[in-house]
Amino acid sequence: MRPETRKNEPSLFARLARRISLVLGIGAALLVTAAWYYAETAANKAYDRLLVGAALQMAESLSVEDGTLTVRLPTSAFELLGLAERDRIFYRVIDTHGQTLTGYDDLQSPTPLDADNDVSSVEEGIYKGEPVRIARATRVLADPAVSGQAYVIVAQTNEARSALTRELTLRATILVFIMSLLAFVGAMFAIRYALQPVERLGAAVRRRDPHDLTPVSVDVPRELDPFVGSINHFMGRLNERVDLLQRFIADAAHQIRTPLTALSAQIDLLGADKLDKAGRQHYERVRERTGELARLTNQLLSHAMVIHRADSVQLEPISLVDVARRAYRAAIPVTVDPDIVISFEAPGDRPFVLGDAVSLREAIVNVIDNALRHGADQRLEVRVRANDTHAFVEVEDDGPGIPPEGWEKATQRFATSKSHEGSSGLGFAIAQEVASAHGGTLGFRARDERGFTVVLTLPLFREEAK
Missing domain, CATH: 3.30.450 (Beta-Lactamase)
Incomplete structure (x- = not known):
């Protein structure tokens, strides 16, 4: 932009x-x-x-x-x-x-x-x-x-x-005017020609990939050398900042998730069998709050990672079926309720999109996780399909769904469609940002006789990989 x-x-x-x-x-x-x-x-x-x-x-x-x-x-x-x-x-x-x-x-x-x-x-x-x-x-x-x-x-x-x-003055004035006009036109052409290196430099910077932080190498006059040097110095500092941010996100993800996982395990080991009624109530509240904290922390780190990758990762042709299948496997926990029927459907010819596999996987994981926690009662279906121009990932459940008047609010950060629950976090917000970064949309299909559906729409990559 x-x-x-x-x-x-x-x-x-x-x-x-x-x-x-x-x-x-x-x-x-x-x-x-x-x-x-x-x-x-x-x-x-x-x-x-x-x-x-x-x-x-x-x-x-x-x-x-x-x-x-x-x-x-x-x-x-x-x-x-x-x-x-x-x-x-x-x-x-x-x-x-x-x-x-x-x-x-x-x-x-x-x-x-x-x-x-x-x-x-x-x-x-x-x-x-x-x-x-x-x-x-x-x-x-x-x-x-x-x-x-x-x-x-x-x-x-x-x-x-x-x-x-x-008469003599008029003739001289006409001659001076013509010569001045010719001089002005010639000067404008000369200025345009002299400013071409500036335009070439601007075009070279605009054409660069947003993720390319290597020094700019363009032939420019000596007067523009300080400017090019300043750009390269700034890009070098920006590259260092990006590297620091990447390390920070990786370190934060490791350092925060590890103690939260250990804390959840310790709470599970305590058990509620030896506690009285009041103790069991406090125990359940602690376990719920710990689970919410873990989910929110994971979503915050995922959101930071998605924002960072949107500005730093170069998009490439990827199979949406492969990405959706990996997201499906990552989002469905081993301890899922066995009464819920969960299925995955994909076409035989894999549709390709131009995107970042990691960000798309996070977006689909958040949509599936949201359906498991707040929608699915007995059935959850994940489907991948495509038409002539777009590819779609549909997550359908048999839950009550979100009313149309709440669709816009559902994609906002820390918004929820259920008044009796706390903040739903960043699930749909992450999916919405990933879809926008890929030129697509996150939409909803109103509940029908089958159920409520969340649809992730992405432009189809024209040249399919062999």
Whole structure:
């Protein structure tokens, strides 16, 4: 039976998957942020070059005619700026005296006009309530009529830049998402492959026979060596405990049964012939209590042995007829009442079951003993039969039997169906546990004209021994 796993404890695979997804998520967020930064930088550089080129073309168009500074704005400059269809363009041409030749009078450069500034540098600014990028070009005039520095200021809104930044960022985000997804899927396959030794170790432990306490020998990575060593150390200690328990049961059976048998013999030797009436009553009570103590002790030891063997003995194909016959011989005492007719019936073809012969013999002995002590009046029959799927051991007596409402209670420990008697012990409880350990059941058949029947049902072994 497999142990139940704690539902609130996630698997190692789930933990690794969560941590890897967290790392990949943080990495993807950082990459998307970097992509946005580089996309914005790339968009600014691209449109800034157009803006600077337009400013330089406007500055080159300045000329002195008839002693007057004139400007003929080139169409190509506006064509360059027209590549950004969404943006608006603002410009201003300033003569050597600081007067506006053409353009917007209120357009200002963020830095003073006479400050040293690289012609390729573009600055951020605000014009008419909108963020703009501003480029400035300087034209030095050395004409006798007009000399000094003239300036061209060109500003452009940021809509096209922002659109290009968003487009580049979106493409980079899609690429990062696809790569992260592929990395996550690949990591999951890698984790599955890396955890295969753990699954192999678990499968090897699950497949082991419950009675096999030898060290586990499975090829595992070095990281799992301490775990395998702990399992083997635990199994070694468990094997020692099992051996100690076996010796204890054997010693207890010998040390307890021997004095009880001697005590019963001594009581029988005393006799009741020389005792008065009161003494004979006390004598009978002592003998009854001694017999009950002996039976209960035997049943307790038998119960302990059955429990132990259910967990430590490997089942094997056995003949149910042979087991039932040995149980029949062991359960029928030599001093049985000669007025009781006792019989044993078995089929010619011996049905085989997969089981433990010792435990099954104890179960059948307890059922027969219970029938002799509490049921049989003049007849007791033990039968073995089988059908296509199951084998049956039936113990039938002509006693009053157990009423149907008491069947469930009868298989409980220390339960009795007779209110005037003490505890009936563990007879049916032992038989019930043995039947369950063998995949069978212990049932009852209501009394009919023949009598009351206890039925031990076991699955039939498919491949009969030759």
